[in-house]
Amino acid sequence: MGRVVGFELSSQEPKKAAKFYANVFGWKMSEPDWDYWAVSTEKDTMNTGIDGGISKGPSDYPHGTRIQIEVDSIDDAIIKAKDNGAMVVQGKMEFDDFFLAYLVDPTGLGFGLIEQK
Structure with missing residues (x-):
């Protein structure tokens, strides 16, 4: 574990950003759910890559890019990150297929932790 498995682009104009990336890079966008x-970056056998999302940036992260790092245990990873100087921005959230949390490392870089169910 510890692989980068996704990305999230935060924007105050996510619809406009989604249109831009679809037009410029050919990314496929799903219908929006909660902004x-x-x-889908359309990977194939010759082109590896990761998928992600575009969201309306929250007040703590209005613009920018965060990677999502897959972990075996989100609870253990949060404890270990905090012990090493990270700050939890959004604690563990539960979704249908995964858990997600947002942290900031000691240098100010934001990242997400994701644990598959």
């Missing part, structure tokens, strides 16, 4: 557009 979040899931993104």
Whole structure:
């Protein structure tokens, strides 16, 4: 575990950002759900990559890019990250197929932790 498995682009204009990335890079966008557009970068055997999403940026992260790092245990990873100087921005959230949390490392870089159910 510890692989980067996704990305999230935060924007105060997510619809406009989704249109831009679809037009420029050919990314496929899902219908929005809670101001979040899931993104498929259309990988194939010759082109590896990761998928992600575009969302309306929250007040703590209005613009920017965060990676999502897959972990075996989100609870253990949060404890370990905090012990090493990270700050939890959004604690563990539960979704249908996964858990997600947002943290900031000691240098100010934001990232997400994701644990598959």
